[in-house]
Ligand SMILES: Nc1ncnc2c1ncn2[C@@H]1O[C@H](COP(=O)(O)OP(=O)(O)OP(=O)(O)O)[C@@H](O)[C@H]1O
């Protein structure tokens with residue numbers, strides 16, 4: 001296969017990028033991907049934080065869940081992407097599932113670390129002033145763990161994008177096989193790389209945004225034991 | 226016991242007085258002693274024996290200090306009284322009722338301040354009230370009064386990391402005062418405060434407590450601090466912590482802080498306690 005075909009010159013990618021951004025069907029497609037991405041992140045964040053809190057507040061839960069969360073967080077998940085595509089097809093649902101699968105574990109782990117490292121005296125302070133379990137959670141533990149939670153969300157976001165890009169790569173390879181036989185010159189690598197580029201720009205933007213938030217809460221991460 | 230101590234016990238006026246220890250069967254008198262502990266023993270796990278059969282009465286409206294070397298169980302005893310820690314056996318009575326968990330009659334001041342880093346001075350001071358559901362306006366007004374009383378006016382909207390150690394502990398003190406508990410439990414509140422601020426803070430604390438009429442249980446390992454602030458000093462011996470002796474320094478508190486620190490009773494009591502501690506350090 002001609003490498004120049006798969007990796008087109010950067011200038012033509014940029015050219016494609018501008019035409020792509022101006023196209024209406026691209027808007028719709030990008031919007032759909034973005035929606036799926038946002039839905040996936042929503043579930044990953046809420047699920048990951050919940051999981052992290054359960055692990056951080058219950059020793060038993062941590063003993064049972066900790067190992068699995070760690071395994072999933074470091075597993076080569078890329079290899080299950082084709083399976084997911086077979087299971088869920090090539091639509092929005094697959095994107096949602098990939099985003100959750102790639103990002104939830106690191107969010108859970110970081111949340112756990114934040115909850116686990118909350119200073120004991122802060123928890124005792126809450127109890128001694130009469131906080132119930134719910135107040136302890138929402139008024140103390142959540143805020144104390146916030147720096148770690150944000151770090152987890154940022155890392156999860158990057159992983160999710162990685163998952164999507166891998167998915168698209170695989171998808172295009174599959175599509176490529178078919179296309180070679182039928183309409184090989186129809187597949188547009190410029191378009192593919194342009195889309196990937198846009199995804200990365202989005203990811204960069206979001207992670208910078210979260211990074212900003214993180215630096216806002218950094219002052220209190222430093223004051224803990 | 227050395228002769229100086231014996232002499233002090235005998236002389237009637239203005240001297241440190243030793244008090245006989247209550248035992249597990251001594252009846253508690255809730256009108257005179259707001260807090261009583263009976264037969265408190267504490268094991269951490271199966272082999273760390275932190276406290277052994279501690280019996281103590283804390284007279285209402287007085288300042289009692291738990292004094293002793295590092296590791297003798299001062300914090301453990303204070304946290305058991307606070308209801309933050311379960312004892313292995315024995316019981317804690319507050320106003321005549323046995324308690325096993327924290328309650329509104331007791332407020333804790335923490336060694337490391339335990340302030341919410343993400344909250345302003347006002348919210349930190351009002352936090353105890355926030356937890357019990359006092360409406361925002363009301364608790365902020367109350368916080369403001371106590372911020373003023375501890376000398377932090379003008380810092381209402383600052384965050385803990387913008388304050389010095391001494392100021393942070395003033396926030397911790399204001400938070401404990403704001404919930405209007407009868408008993409303040411203070412675990413080495415000045416240990417993270419530098420020497421100059423510490424003296425000033427001790428003086429302010431004494432003044433504030435004479436106005437607020439609180440019972441205070443105070444942990445320290447500074448002999449000078451204990452003698453300066455206390456009505457009653459409980460000397461604990463090392464592990465397992467037991468009561469070595471109870472001393473009441475009868476200082477004339479109407480004189481100025483500097484005069485108190487030069488007072489013969491003050492100096493003698495410091496020496497006497499040091500003598501006692503040296504006994505079991507050897
Ligand atoms: N959670 C714990 N688990 C096991 N041992 C503990 C625990 N907390 C305290 N101890 C031990 O119990 C003993 C009493 O501890 P405690 O903290 O009450 O002493 P302390 O008098 O407050 O000392 P310090 O002056 O250093 O604060 C010490 O020997 C300590 O090592």
Ligand SMILES: [Mg+2]
Nearest residue numbers: 299300301412
């Ligand atoms: Mg201690």
